[in-house]
Amino acid sequence: MNASTAMKVGPELSSVFDHIAKNNDKFVSRLLDYLRHPSISAQNVGMGEVVELLVSMLRKLGLEASAIPTAGYPVVMGRWERAPGAPTVLLYGHYDVQPPDPLEAWISPPFEPVIREERVYARGAGDNKGQHFAQILALESHLAVHGCLPCNVIILLEGEEEIGSPHIAEFVDAHRDLLKADLVVTADGPLHESGRPIITYGVRGIVAFELRARAARSDVHSGNFGGLAPNPVWTLVHLLATMKNTEGNITIDGFYDDVGAPTELERTAAARLPLTAEDIQRALGLAKLDNPTDLPLADRLMFRPTLTINGLHGGYGGPGSKTIVPHEAFAKCDARLVERQDPEDILRKIEAHVKNHAPDVEFIRIESTPPSKTRLDAPFSKAIQSALQIAHGVEPLIYPSLGATLPDYVFTKILGTPSFVVPYANADEANHAPNENIKICCFLNGVRTGAALLDALGGSPR
Amino acid sequence: MNASTAMKVGPELSSVFDHIAKNNDKFVSRLLDYLRHPSISAQNVGMGEVVELLVSMLRKLGLEASAIPTAGYPVVMGRWERAPGAPTVLLYGHYDVQPPDPLEAWISPPFEPVIREERVYARGAGDNKGQHFAQILALESHLAVHGCLPCNVIILLEGEEEIGSPHIAEFVDAHRDLLKADLVVTADGPLHESGRPIITYGVRGIVAFELRARAARSDVHSGNFGGLAPNPVWTLVHLLATMKNTEGNITIDGFYDDVGAPTELERTAAARLPLTAEDIQRALGLAKLDNPTDLPLADRLMFRPTLTINGLHGGYGGPGSKTIVPHEAFAKCDARLVERQDPEDILRKIEAHVKNHAPDVEFIRIESTPPSKTRLDAPFSKAIQSALQIAHGVEPLIYPSLGATLPDYVFTKILGTPSFVVPYANADEANHAPNENIKICCFLNGVRTGAALLDALGGSPR
Ligand SMILES: [Zn+2]
Ligand SMILES: [Zn+2]
Numbered sequence: 002m003n004a005s006t007a008m009k010v011g012p013e014l015s016s017v018f019d020h021i022a023k024n025n026d027k028f029v030s031r032l033l034d035y036l037r038h039p040s041i042s043a044q045n046v047g048m049g050e051v052v053e054l055l056v057s058m059l060r061k062l063g064l065e066a067s068a069i070p071t072a073g074y075p076v077v078m079g080r081w082e083r084a085p086g087a088p089t090v091l092l093y094g095h096y097d098v099q100p101p102d103p104l105e106a107w108i109s110p111p112f113e114p115v116i117r118e119e120r121v122y123a124r125g126a127g128d129n130k131g132q133h134f135a136q137i138l139a140l141e142s143h144l145a146v147h148g149c150l151p152c153n154v155i156i157l158l159e160g161e162e163e164i165g166s167p168h169i170a171e172f173v174d175a176h177r178d179l180l181k182a183d184l185v186v187t188a189d190g191p192l193h194e195s196g197r198p199i200i201t202y203g204v205r206g207i208v209a210f211e212l213r214a215r216a217a218r219s220d221v222h223s224g225n226f227g228g229l230a231p232n233p234v235w236t237l238v239h240l241l242a243t244m245k246n247t248e249g250n251i252t253i254d255g256f257y258d259d260v261g262a263p264t265e266l267e268r269t270a271a272a273r274l275p276l277t278a279e280d281i282q283r284a285l286g287l288a289k290l291d292n293p294t295d296l297p298l299a300d301r302l303m304f305r306p307t308l309t310i311n312g313l314h315g316g317y318g319g320p321g322s323k324t325i326v327p328h329e330a331f332a333k334c335d336a337r338l339v340e341r342q343d344p345e346d347i348l349r350k351i352e353a354h355v356k357n358h359a360p361d362v363e364f365i366r367i368e369s370t371p372p373s374k375t376r377l378d379a380p381f382s383k384a385i386q387s388a389l390q391i392a393h394g395v396e397p398l399i400y401p402s403l404g405a406t407l408p409d410y411v412f413t414k415i416l417g418t419p420s421f422v423v424p425y426a427n428a429d430e431a432n433h434a435p436n437e438n439i440k441i442c443c444f445l446n447g448v449r450t451g452a453a454l455l456d457a458l459g460g461s462p463r
Numbered sequence: 464m465n466a467s468t469a470m471k472v473g474p475e476l477s478s479v480f481d482h483i484a485k486n487n488d489k490f491v492s493r494l495l496d497y498l499r500h501p502s503i504s505a506q507n508v509g510m511g512e513v514v515e516l517l518v519s520m521l522r523k524l525g526l527e528a529s530a531i532p533t534a535g536y537p538v539v540m541g542r543w544e545r546a547p548g549a550p551t552v553l554l555y556g557h558y559d560v561q562p563p564d565p566l567e568a569w570i571s572p573p574f575e576p577v578i579r580e581e582r583v584y585a586r587g588a589g590d591n592k593g594q595h596f597a598q599i600l601a602l603e604s605h606l607a608v609h610g611c612l613p614c615n616v617i618i619l620l621e622g623e624e625e626i627g628s629p630h631i632a633e634f635v636d637a638h639r640d641l642l643k644a645d646l647v648v649t650a651d652g653p654l655h656e657s658g659r660p661i662i663t664y665g666v667r668g669i670v671a672f673e674l675r676a677r678a679a680r681s682d683v684h685s686g687n688f689g690g691l692a693p694n695p696v697w698t699l700v701h702l703l704a705t706m707k708n709t710e711g712n713i714t715i716d717g718f719y720d721d722v723g724a725p726t727e728l729e730r731t732a733a734a735r736l737p738l739t740a741e742d743i744q745r746a747l748g749l750a751k752l753d754n755p756t757d758l759p760l761a762d763r764l765m766f767r768p769t770l771t772i773n774g775l776h777g778g779y780g781g782p783g784s785k786t787i788v789p790h791e792a793f794a795k796c797d798a799r800l801v802e803r804q805d806p807e808d809i810l811r812k813i814e815a816h817v818k819n820h821a822p823d824v825e826f827i828r829i830e831s832t833p834p835s836k837t838r839l840d841a842p843f844s845k846a847i848q849s850a851l852q853i854a855h856g857v858e859p860l861i862y863p864s865l866g867a868t869l870p871d872y873v874f875t876k877i878l879g880t881p882s883f884v885v886p887y888a889n890a891d892e893a894n895h896a897p898n899e900n901i902k903i904c905c906f907l908n909g910v911r912t913g914a915a916l917l918d919a920l921g922g923s924p925r
Pocket of ligand 1: 099128163432433
């Protein structure tokens, strides 16, 4: 199979593609309608309205649909299970969006979608309304043309992804019966910057924590108390320096214990990715990459954990100098975890390290999400690859893992279901930023991809 | 000599003390008048007016007085040299004050002096108008009673002390002929918190600098680029950790090269100071002091240099977490230097260390002032001690060195003149802070101290 080879499209999918082509304008205009409804989970704006809208949208297609309450915002579910013997795919997406601030940076208002230069601009255009709406339109197109779907489908739309999915694990655990599927497909995130489609087989986990050091009651004069009053900034500097060395290795006891080697398939896939230090350096404006420069890029991006200081603040930060000994300082950090690393275990190890090296420093847990991983040779992997090849006319890039923040582990770890992330949005979608957008061609190719996926799964043995 | 023994006051000084006692109320009311005139060097407020006021004040006493221009604000000088054979004392002070911000924290406005609970509240009350005005009133009192002074006097009032004395070295170097004196006395800073008088024989020097690290063009996502994009906060953490170790020792090559041992006199004087770790801990609310805890407190306060991080800032500092790799970070630091350490040499050594350990980090010099040191057995040392004993009725505390920021080195290093710092203000004067104040008893005792000082010097052989 060559990157530029188009695959043969069967007659059933071909007529669905025709239907999509005829309805391009209508689909885009219905996307604008959907984007007009804000649903900002962090600010509790418009959530109920969008839940109702989605449930009625799914019912209109003939799906059994409902909003299922959680301790937070409801989960919208829809199901079509009239293809006995065919596999069942669970399509995950999220209907909540990021807050649109800073508003003044938007060229057009975030909830008044407009088309400029072949892109739809609006909050949620890429992340994630434009993508799960494309999935829904793929279902609609199959149903419109054939009156049925090639496989069974469960739709699960979460309302709390942008606030860290605090209730999705609980929900999935409590509703295993509703979520029995052969595979999970998530349309979220961006395509490769070249426009090539991507399949991601895992998401690194994360733990985030804060270190807080305090000393004197208030800042004191460095001439009178320098070297006498403990300096919380020095405390954090010395502590952090024991946690990662200049070679880039994390020096917390046991941190790498559960890091496995990538499989041969993963290594081969990673080696085929168009991933060069030069590209990254150019994109970020860097003279060089960070240590350890002796590891392959793919290892560092996918197969190894990281420890990052997200921010460190203490003492004077204004112009010129202020000769004080600061009385408090804090550092916020995150660690990206790879498969088999357990966030709880890692947090315990970090905390033990802190207690050991700087017993007076407070350790505060902020966040933790386990990693997820699906085998490259998992069932339906080939079906998804061929669907992407058909919809895009180009072979997809295979990412064994990426650093997103999707709660993918709830499918792989809680349900034990293989899970694939198949993004539809352009690489410059500006998600979480002002002027979020989706290219119209990406959106429509998303609908085609969704349709091809259902078709490919329908032709796959369970 | 015992701490509580009063010394015998000669008849000439006794009549000056009587004059001061009779004029207490007038002196305080004239201090209020002086404090009503703002003279904020950092904001160029009222400087010219206060210069004129001082020149005419000194001329009224019969001094030869003038304002001598500098590249910044003028230096006010006054001289009385009609005591041939007697020593000449140069009295240093500064007529500029700190900006009064934050204004809302003042109980009464900073330039509308008021008396509350036996204190005068106003910007400059302690730092330094109240103190050099007390010196001037001491001269006035001697002149009023005796028509002459017991020794020769040069008054030097700087207008840029609160902005780092940028032109005083140049001024002193260019006007050596006008500044020929046997000793320098500076009334600035606070008495001991017990109220006991202090003589300080040196001021530690200072260098201040900033370290700036930059990497990517902007903050990037830690999931996508953690461990790939160099992290400027980690860069500073690792660099700073090589500059001082957890034992509190500065680990910059050659940093301690020119640090001499204290003299036997200095060691003895330091050992007599009422200085305990417990007092400092209680005052600052500390559970313990910083390393190196095995060195005597006096060594750490007076005889050893320090390296302090005044502030370190980089990356996210808001609530919760933001999983970024920061693209820039900076640290502001100061080092306090002891006698024989040369700021230029130290800055070169620090810069070389930075270039060696983190070549991409920018090193920015902010400030440098050499240390000063006067021998404990310098001429006139005993005269000053006995003047303080007479004015306060208690033996002064002898500080071989302190961590102030006075440009004392211009006298000891440029002129080669012994220099003594003899503070008049209360320990809680709140200089540089809202509600700056001077206790009326401290102010009046300052006038008495100044008078006793002139008397003691008059009786000392040149
Ligand atoms: Zn998002
Ligand atoms: Zn000051």
